[in-house]
Amino acid sequence: MSIADVAVIGGGQAGLATAHVARSRGLVPVVLDASAGPGGSWPHYYDSLTLFSPARFSSLPGLPFPVAPDRYPLRDEVVDYLTAYTARLDAEVRFGQRVARVTRSTGGFTVSTTLGTVVEARVVVAASGGFGAPYRPPLPGLDGFTGTVLHAADYREPMGFAGARVVVVGGGNSAVQIAVELAEVARVTVSARRPVRWQPQRYLGRDFHWWLARAGVDTAWWGPRLAGGTVPVIDDGRYRAAVRAGRPDRRPSFARxxxxxxxxxxxxRERVDVLLLATGYRPDVGYLAGAGGLDATGAPLHRAGVSATVPGLGYVGLERQRSFASATLRGVGRDAAHVLSVLARDRAAHAAAAR
Structure with a gap:
């Protein structure tokens, strides 16, 4: 059994940022990650994935991204960056340790993994992201579909789809990027409830994220509300041109x-070979089911990343948990600092009240 000040569940970008912030405050974190090695979910994303934010806006606290500031890093460059960050981190990171459950204990929490590892900690931060829980919406007839059904989490590269008829469900960045790539070798339709909302990647010579930061939208609590519940597709002109040319074409959601x-x-009616669901993810936090931190659907009950029901429990890496940048490389450090500050304050207040 190990004892730590903070048990961090997840060793991807959110967990690494949390461990860094904890160490900077003199705390001893232990990071538990289910993967075999560093990089979090990034090694499992599709091969051609490129960040939509340039390197200057894509760093974790304490280590700038080591490429030209205005370059848009590739997936493998992000993996290399997270690997280097892990090696430099002054904290214990244990790979191959899938957390099975978190239970409350007298001193805080007991965190148990499927391999039998046990960590006792005063504070737990769930930073496991959502890649382990791809969302499959209840589409009419999906359970009886006899073609191939994939989630974007299963997609790697287009060559295995040559000549196929593919429908990509979703209208966000990944849906459009994958659909345009597939359209080079297959007949592809993007099917979504709403029209694609385009956001130019650069405006007046500056990247979109520069303007977000300049206006304070990137870090403001009200920033996510500007999106109106949708995420714009950030485009340098190529994706919009491809959709306008019908490669892929875009249609409203199918009936069934x-x-x-x-x-x-x-x-x-049209025969389809492949249905690819680019429908996002849900928080991968099933290990908290017995701790009282989740609602009836398995979603975290939290306020800005701090549990609303379990003292000492926090989250980092949830989409829009505090700002437009939450769950991104540039945002998880700020969220980690906020969550650890609130948890420390609440713990001190509880201790004072007990005296």
């Missing part, structure tokens, strides 16, 4: 699936 057939909203 019928065997291997997609029934479109106008009643047209």
């Amino acid at each position: 699936l019928d065997g291997e057939v997609v029934v479109w909203a106008d009643g047209t």
Whole structure:
């Protein structure tokens, strides 16, 4: 059994940022990660993934991204960066340790892994992201679809789809980027409830994220509300041009699936080989089920990353948990600092009240 000030669940960008902030405050963190090695979810994303924010806006606290500031890093460069960050981190990071459950104890929490490792900690920060919990929406007829169903989490590269008829469900960045790539070798449709909302990557010679930071939107609590519940597709011009040219084409959500057939909203029926769900993720926090921190759907009950029901429990890496930048490389450090500050304050107040 190990004893720590902070047990951090997840060794990706959110967990590493949390451990860094904890060490900077004199705390002893232990990071538990289910993966075999560093990089978090990044080694499992599709091969061509490129960050939509330039390197100057894509760093964790304490280590600038080691490429030209205005370059848009590739997936493998992010993996290399997180690997280097892990090596430099003055904290214990244990890989291959999938957390099975978190329970409350007299001193705080007991964190148990599937391999039998036990960590006792005063504070727990769930930073496991959502890659382990891809979201499959309840599409009409999905369970009976006889073609191939994939989630974006399963997609790597386009060559295995040559000549196929593919429908990509979703209208966000990943949906459009994957669909445009697939359209080079397959017949592809992007199907979404709402029209794609385009955001130019650069404006007046500056990257979109520069303007967000300049206006304070990137870190403001009200920033996510500007999106109106949708995420714009950040585009340098290529993706919008491809969709306008019909490669891929874009259609409203289909009415239902019928065997291997997609029934479109106008009643047209079309055989489809592959349904690719670019429908996002949900927080991968099932290990908290017995700790009282989740609602009936398994979602965290929290306020700005601090548990609303379990003292000493926090979250880092949840989408929009505090700002537009939450869950991104540039945002997790700020969220980690906030969460650890609030947890420390609450713990001190509880101790004072007990005296």
